[in-house]
Amino acid sequence: MAEKPTTGDEPREDRFERVWQVIEGIPSGCVLNYGKVARLAGYPGKARMVGMALASAPKKRQLPWHRVVNAQGRISFPEGSAKARAQRKRLESEGVEFEDGAIDLERFSPERALDRMLWGP
DNA sequence: GGGCTGACCTACT
DNA sequence: CAGTAGGCCAGCC
Numbered sequence: 001m002a003e004k005p006t007t008g009d010e011p012r013e014d015r016f017e018r019v020w021q022v023i024e025g026i027p028s029g030c031v032l033n034y035g036k037v038a039r040l041a042g043y044p045g046k047a048r049m050v051g052m053a054l055a056s057a058p059k060k061r062q063l064p065w066h067r068v069v070n071a072q073g074r075i076s077f078p079e080g081s082a083k084a085r086a087q088r089k090r091l092e093s094e095g096v097e098f099e100d101g102a103i104d105l106e107r108f109s110p111e112r113a114l115d116r117m118l119w120g121p
Numbered sequence: 122g123g124g125c126t127g128a129c130c131t132a133c134t
Numbered sequence: 135c136a137g138t139a140g141g142c143c144a145g146c147c
Contacts, residue, residue, distance in 0.1 A: 012144075035130050038142095045142060047129040052144050054128055068128075076128045083128085 006042035018042060019053035026067040029094045030110040031103055033071045051076070066090040073103040 004018060018041040025040075026032055032040075034047040043049060050068065057063050066087040070076045077084035079101070088098065096108050106112065107121060 033130085034128075038130085043142095045130075047131095048127070048142055049129090049144075051128040056144090065128085070128080071130060087128095 003040055004042045008043075015041075015043065015049060016053040016056065019050050020057060020061060020063060023054070023063050023065065023068060026064055027110055027113050028064075029096060029108070029116075030113050031067050031069050031073075031091065031096060031105065031108050032110065033069055033073075033105060034076075035071060037068060069103060069105075071105075073105045074101060 006018070010018075019037060022037050022040045023032075034050040035045075037050045038044060038046045041050075054063070054065050054068065057065065075084045075087050077087065091103070092098070096103055107116070
């Protein structure tokens, strides 16, 4: 998962494509926030675009959309909504834990995936 | 063209 | 800690 250089004037489809590829690279049991996905895709500061890319992602793509949460480690759907419950369920089934409705982003970051595997939380 | 909204973030107070 | 301010940009009036 390395940053990809961009010129910043790519067409919309290419921007979204980059975002989707980053999301596809998030390992199971890990989460990233919108800002980090934007940075990794080569668009620092453009977190909102990540939300748009997710909303308009083709169904066929089977993206691990549930592995993207906001900067507070919380699900960005209305609490209790069907979407929010589905996302939480998917994450918990991968081993992601919630504390007071929020995920510890440090602990469940892809960077620490190996540490968790070897030594646990 | 302007204005508003939204699966958002960072920095600062 | 909480709250605010400014930035960001696609999409739809």
